[in-house]
Amino acid sequence: MQELLSEIAKVAEASPDKGEVATYIPELAGVIPDQFGIAVAFEDGRLLTAGDAEVPFSIQSVSKVFALALALGRVGDQLWYRVGREPSGLSFDSILLLEREDGIPRNPFINAGALVTTDTYLAGSNPREALGELLGFIRAAADDDSIHINEKVAQSELTTGHRNFSLAHYLASCGNLRSSVDKVLGTYCHQCGIEMSCRQLAMAGRFLIESANTPPLVAALRRRRINAMMMTCGHYDGSGDFAFRVGLPGKSGVGGGILVIAPGRASIAVWSPGLNRYGNSKLGTEAMEMFAKRTGWSVFG
Amino acid sequence: MQELLSEIAKVAEASPDKGEVATYIPELAGVIPDQFGIAVAFEDGRLLTAGDAEVPFSIQSVSKVFALALALGRVGDQLWYRVGREPSGLSFDSILLLEREDGIPRNPFINAGALVTTDTYLAGSNPREALGELLGFIRAAADDDSIHINEKVAQSELTTGHRNFSLAHYLASCGNLRSSVDKVLGTYCHQCGIEMSCRQLAMAGRFLIESANTPPLVAALRRRRINAMMMTCGHYDGSGDFAFRVGLPGKSGVGGGILVIAPGRASIAVWSPGLNRYGNSKLGTEAMEMFAKRTGWSVFG
Amino acid sequence: MQELLSEIAKVAEASPDKGEVATYIPELAGVIPDQFGIAVAFEDGRLLTAGDAEVPFSIQSVSKVFALALALGRVGDQLWYRVGREPSGLSFDSILLLEREDGIPRNPFINAGALVTTDTYLAGSNPREALGELLGFIRAAADDDSIHINEKVAQSELTTGHRNFSLAHYLASCGNLRSSVDKVLGTYCHQCGIEMSCRQLAMAGRFLIESANTPPLVAALRRRRINAMMMTCGHYDGSGDFAFRVGLPGKSGVGGGILVIAPGRASIAVWSPGLNRYGNSKLGTEAMEMFAKRTGWSVFG
Amino acid sequence: MQELLSEIAKVAEASPDKGEVATYIPELAGVIPDQFGIAVAFEDGRLLTAGDAEVPFSIQSVSKVFALALALGRVGDQLWYRVGREPSGLSFDSILLLEREDGIPRNPFINAGALVTTDTYLAGSNPREALGELLGFIRAAADDDSIHINEKVAQSELTTGHRNFSLAHYLASCGNLRSSVDKVLGTYCHQCGIEMSCRQLAMAGRFLIESANTPPLVAALRRRRINAMMMTCGHYDGSGDFAFRVGLPGKSGVGGGILVIAPGRASIAVWSPGLNRYGNSKLGTEAMEMFAKRTGWSVFG
The missing domain is CATH 3.40.710.10 (DD-peptidase/beta-lactamase superfamily)
Structure with a gap:
């Protein structure tokens, strides 16, 4: 898994098209586009990261x-x-x-x-x-x-x-x-x-995994419903596409962060400031698609 | 499980509000509203049914x-x-x-x-x-x-x-x-x-479960993607609500049938001709919500 | 007035941008774009024309x-x-x-x-x-x-x-x-x-002028109301613009014809097959703007 | 004409349905609904009024x-x-x-x-x-x-x-x-x-009549264009209806006032606080329809 994360980070860093950084507020427009981080907080407590996973960003x-x-x-x-x-x-x-x-x-x-x-x-x-x-x-x-x-x-x-x-x-x-x-x-x-880093965001997302080891902040039914809402609405008018390509519930922010939940398995945070046309992180989405394909993780079987 | 299905069928039959049967074609308008069937085809080959699971209906x-x-x-x-x-x-x-x-x-x-x-x-x-x-x-x-x-x-x-x-x-x-x-x-x-019965529809849906025992009609990636599309778009402008309440990918028809996939577990067909305001089976949706709650089956953990 | 019409026809013929001929049916797409006609049927019975006023076109x-x-x-x-x-x-x-x-x-x-x-x-x-x-x-x-x-x-x-x-x-x-x-x-x-020529269309429009000399096909109230509808709706999503620029009620067709009514004065037909982005005759609209400016005819004072 | 205005005022006062007074700001909600005024400022300088034509209202x-x-x-x-x-x-x-x-x-x-x-x-x-x-x-x-x-x-x-x-x-x-x-x-x-009374508003509207006796505040072309815009857009999504029923350019306000221009003839102000479903004065619109029918004034011939 650590190898996979490092490989994903490398692919992201090598990508020629990193999307467009949000410009609607000056503070976001000034962010260096050439950054990418990923962190995976497993249900058993382990945490793996790659790239700029410790750099704080605006979670928006x-x-x-x-x-x-x-x-x-x-x-x-x-x-x-x-x-x-x-x-x-x-x-x-x-x-x-x-x-x-x-x-x-x-x-x-x-x-x-x-x-x-x-x-x-x-x-x-x-x-x-x-x-x-x-x-x-x-x-x-x-x-x-x-x-x-x-x-x-x-x-x-x-x-x-x-x-x-x-x-x-x-x-x-x-x-x-x-x-x-x-x-x-x-x-x-x-x-x-x-503001959070990928590491912090992945950790914070653990309450949406089903696991004995994660903080019991919400009941099971509510957790499922929040995940359901992330799946159908989490990426605005790109939600269908994210479900299709990644197959896991996720919520994006215009700062370039995405929180993705693999139920029963892990909470994943990915970050890269450049956005695609829906206002979701371009490299973040691509990284999650690669991650899902390689791990076979998908809520859809 | 057989008990659960029977209970679900009983609750459905006892429901005072069974929705409105579609009237846009005469053939559908003539269907007797007071019917309800459910069938579950498990990944291991078992099949359980309750209610009018052998009655053929228009899958639309x-x-x-x-x-x-x-x-x-x-x-x-x-x-x-x-x-x-x-x-x-x-x-x-x-x-x-x-x-x-x-x-x-x-x-x-x-x-x-x-x-x-x-x-x-x-x-x-x-x-x-x-x-x-x-x-x-x-x-x-x-x-x-x-x-x-x-x-x-x-x-x-x-x-x-x-x-x-x-x-x-x-x-x-x-x-x-x-x-x-x-x-x-x-x-x-x-x-x-x-035209299919619940039994037939549940059987036909097995190619969307992940299992060694189901017909290998589509590759894994395509299967996941079809499930993803059922989750985000399968119930028209009631898709978000179905994901929220049931937590499983499904596709409804105006004839009152719904095909629901529990990845890795089972293909489920439910049918009752009365529709809710989105044009999806009213009792069918309620039955699936009860089914999901009682089995704990949900792709969302 | 005859001089004015001739001048308008000359300006139209010299115009470098004649718009795009409608292509949605083959019969219209084949029309020669380089044509322009205008005819004015006065309330007193006179009729003046210029350009290709005798050429029949599809009034659409x-x-x-x-x-x-x-x-x-x-x-x-x-x-x-x-x-x-x-x-x-x-x-x-x-x-x-x-x-x-x-x-x-x-x-x-x-x-x-x-x-x-x-x-x-x-x-x-x-x-x-x-x-x-x-x-x-x-x-x-x-x-x-x-x-x-x-x-x-x-x-x-x-x-x-x-x-x-x-x-x-x-x-x-x-x-x-x-x-x-x-x-x-x-x-x-x-x-x-x-199919009609400008001459024929101008003649046919006379029932919408208020005059003792025009055919009494509709009562006064109805005539006014049809004119009102031409003013607010006669040019689709370009109706406001036509009212603003020409100030007379008119109805356009995708064949390049426009029927314009100057209440109490005349019925005017103008035709040129090239269209502007609203699907109204480009040169026809420009000709009517020039006509209105030069005659001072406007229902708006 | 004075008789007509008095008659119109009487009809308005006798009307059983006076519309709904705007409630979106407290100051307007408090206006007494049972009021109606009309004033006509002719191009020759005469001014006639009827009803509550001296009561100031919010022209909005x-x-x-x-x-x-x-x-x-x-x-x-x-x-x-x-x-x-x-x-x-x-x-x-x-x-x-x-x-x-x-x-x-x-x-x-x-x-x-x-x-x-x-x-x-x-x-x-x-x-x-x-x-x-x-x-x-x-x-x-x-x-x-x-x-x-x-x-x-x-x-x-x-x-x-x-x-x-x-x-x-x-x-x-x-x-x-x-x-x-x-x-x-x-x-x-x-x-x-x-705030203006009908008398004041009718006077203020005279610059939109074509006349030697009215204040030359705008040039002829601009005057026509403002009138055109009043005709096509002056009553929001009820503009087509006003043009159809009244046949004169007008602009309404949520305070219940309407300014109507009869080009070459007069500037007319009518006021009654109750509104129809488009947010235009109900009695005001009806009064103008009656006025137009009886005078035969219409820009449409």
């Missing part, structure tokens, strides 16, 4: 997985009155369906749905406390208290993230936000600004 | 799984130039995205995509021969030469299926059909008119 | 104006239960809104709406008779019994017009056609195949 | 006409690079097309387009100065220095107008705003908060 939308777990922990299935469970077939920041469907976002992994999730765990309380709880959840999952929020990234998103402001105000106009737009966006941008 | 869109396998066998990945792999987020007979996306259907399981799949295995040849090949594939998979097409259902669909004619002409106007509209629709309506 | 969608008048004459405001009165903001052959709006086309000038109009004046009767009535209306309006249908064009459209077949079947699937799809399309394609 | 979107004239005066046809000229076929506050068309609003009369217009006359300068200029334009047009902004209404819209905030941030995310979102919205909400 990967945070939506942890936010969803936290929100479900708080309100349970009540969440589904305010957000759907279907793939949207549209880009991560689309506002179109929100109009068609009267302010109920299609799923918790597109930005509009994630804003509702954030509003749910924020629960009308203090953003600082809510973020503290989210960080607490992630740190417990990863068994690592050094995980933190990059304040500069959060501020940068708050200043330039007009699309997210547009989505949040739209939700508010439909009555689908409990806290003020400013509080929700403040919390959301900080949530997206969480 | 479940046929798209076999058609996809046949078309991939014929042209391989070339198929993906003509049809996508993403959930559509819209109903099974939607034409809207076809306009947005210049005649490339979103996936092979919505009607527009299935017409392209049919056109692919038809390959410009004789509809009778092409249907013979499809039946041959299904009979081999089910190890049952009695499986046949209900000519009356096929004719009924040809006479009243304006929506499918609309889709086919649209595809033709975009240059995405090789055979004539009439040939493609003739073949497609006959394909949809295939 | 301009026929929808006459078909609308005929259908309104038959069923009056009942028509508006089956077709809307709003601009669609989409191309002439779009099917998208039909799905959104359950088979009620946005207006009678997009293809879907025109099929409903045709179905209305067809009224379940014989296509030949219905077409006879339409031709009768046009011949009376133009005071010219030589106006006829080009059978070759009609047949060509019937063979290759998959988009219109798609629209008609969609309407049928929504229950918004009374006659069979084949009858409606047969009638519609013949209607589109009517 | 009617302000977009004056804003458009001001913006065109500032940048001319440059404006059309940033906003379209086509009817949108969607509601006044729709964001859907903005996504489809990359941040270029369909026309200056839907909210998204009006925000671009406001940004254009704001021109990066001080909102107070820009509003001063707009008020100056309107006061000159109406020859009435008492016209002013209702600060309470403006503040109310700033606090509760999430939909407009959503639109503005979306435009900003597409790079189609020059000033900050806050400045544009501040200016826009004050613009919408302008």
Whole structure:
């Protein structure tokens, strides 16, 4: 397995086309594209890495997985009155369906749905406390208290993230936000600004593996459902393609990270900042396809 | 397990709300709603059933799984130039995205995509021969030469299926059909008119389980990919919900049948003619949710 | 005025970019692009022409104006239960809104709406008779019994017009056609195949001018309403632009003809086969803009 | 004519269904529904009124006409690079097309387009100065220095107008705003908060009549073009219907006012706070239909 990871890292480093680094906030645009890391946290406790697996990166939308777990922990299935469970077939920041469907976002992994999730765990309380709880959840999952929020990234998103402001105000106009737009966006941008390395992210993802050795943060049924949602919605309008090519549930972020779950086996984090046309890590996706092919790991038999 | 199936059948029979039987063709509208069957074909060769598992029904869109396998066998990945792999987020007979996306259907399981799949295995040849090949594939998979097409259902669909004619002409106007509209629709309506019982359908689905004991009709990678597509697209705009609630890849038909695959374990067929608002079997979906909960079978750990 | 028309014809002939001739049926694709004609039929009976004003061309969608008048004459405001009165903001052959709006086309000038109009004046009767009535209306309006249908064009459209077949079947699937799809399309394609010269078309349009000297084929209120519909919907998703630039109600056809009404003054026909990106005659539109600017004719003061 | 206006006012007062008063801001929700006024300012200087023609109301979107004239005066046809000229076929506050068309609003009369217009006359300068200029334009047009902004209404819209905030941030995310979102919205909400009576509004609209006696605020070509835009886009997704029923260019506001232009004849203002399903004054529209029928005034002959 270590050999495989090293080989994957080598192939990635040699790839001539590394995709395009996200430019929508200055902090992300400045990231060096020529980086690749992978980490595998096995259900038995082992952890293997290759490449730049210790370099911290902005997890961005990967945070939506942890936010969803936290929100479900708080309100349970009540969440589904305010957000759907279907793939949207549209880009991560689309506002179109929100109009068609009267302010109920299609799923918790597109930005509009994630804003509702954030509003749910924020629960009308203090953003600082809510973020503290989210960080607490992630740190417990990863068994690592050094995980933190990059304040500069959060501020940068708050200043330039007009699309997210547009989505949040739209939700508010439909009555689908409990806290003020400013509080929700403040919390959301900080949530997206969480920084982790591949090693940390792989560790944090272990609560979604079925195993006696992983932190029991969510019950079995909820774990399966979060995985199901990652499978059908985790890569936006590239979700079908990821399921087809990789065959494992995963959630991507515009910072270039992807968290992938091999149920019963391992939590995998891969990172490379260049993106494909869906806004998912290009080399990360290719690496996971190679990984799945070589290990034969697939939930589909 | 036999006890579980019997219990599931009893719960289904006792259900006060059995959904609405499809009315868009007279032959389907006449089906008695008060029926429910389930069959499980295990990877080791055993087969268990409960309820009306021997009653033949119109498999309708479940046929798209076999058609996809046949078309991939014929042209391989070339198929993906003509049809996508993403959930559509819209109903099974939607034409809207076809306009947005210049005649490339979103996936092979919505009607527009299935017409392209049919056109692919038809390959410009004789509809009778092409249907013979499809039946041959299904009979081999089910190890049952009695499986046949209900000519009356096929004719009924040809006479009243304006929506499918609309889709086919649209595809033709975009240059995405090789055979004539009439040939493609003739073949497609006959394909949809295939009749099987739960027992036969469960048997026919075994080629999608990973097992030494099942018919080796497709290679491992293709099997996984078909399962992946069933997971993300098999229930139209209810696919996310099915993945969330059942956690297994499945494909539904408007006749009330659902084929569900538990990789490495079993092929399951469930049938009840009443439909929910997505056009999927209402009791069938509920039965599969109960089945998944009680067996703990889920690809998501 | 004669000088102005000659000047307009000269400018048109000298134009380096004449647009693209429609290619969707072979009969239209073969038309020589280098032609331009204009004819003005004044309310006092005078008629002036310039350029190729005697050359017959396929009026195509301009026929929808006459078909609308005929259908309104038959069923009056009942028509508006089956077709809307709003601009669609989409191309002439779009099917998208039909799905959104359950088979009620946005207006009678997009293809879907025109099929409903045709179905209305067809009224379940014989296509030949219905077409006879339409031709009768046009011949009376133009005071010219030589106006006829080009059978070759009609047949060509019937063979290759998959988009219109798609629209008609969609309407049928929504229950918004009374006659069979084949009858409606047969009638519609013949209607589109009517051939007229600019001179004939300008003459035929006189019933939409307010004047004591023009044929009293429709009452004043209906005349105004047809003009209103031409203004808001007559150029598909280029209607706003035509109103802005020309300021007179008009209806274009893919054959390159445009019928323009200057209320109280004249009926104007202009023709040049090359189209702009909305499917409206490029030189025809430019000529009308020049005409409106130079005459100062505008309904907007 | 005075008799006609009185009759119209009586019919309106007697109408059992007066529509629904807009509720999206508290200040508008509090307006007494049982009011109706009409004023006609003739090109020769006469002015006739009936009903509550002296009661000031919030002109809301009617302000977009004056804003458009001001913006065109500032940048001319440059404006059309940033906003379209086509009817949108969607509601006044729709964001859907903005996504489809990359941040270029369909026309200056839907909210998204009006925000671009406001940004254009704001021109990066001080909102107070820009509003001063707009008020100056309107006061000159109406020859009435008492016209002013209702600060309470403006503040109310700033606090509760999430939909407009959503639109503005979306435009900003597409790079189609020059000033900050806050400045544009501040200016826009004050613009919408302008208060006028029917008498004042009819007077202010005279610059859009063709006449030697009306203030020469815009050139003839521009006047026609603004009228054209009012005709095709002035009533949102009810524009076709208004053109069909009334036959004169008009612009409505959610406060219940409508400004209608009869080119060469008069500027008409009608007001009644109850709205129809398109967000246009219900009694106002009906009154204008009656007015047009009885006077025979119609741009369509």
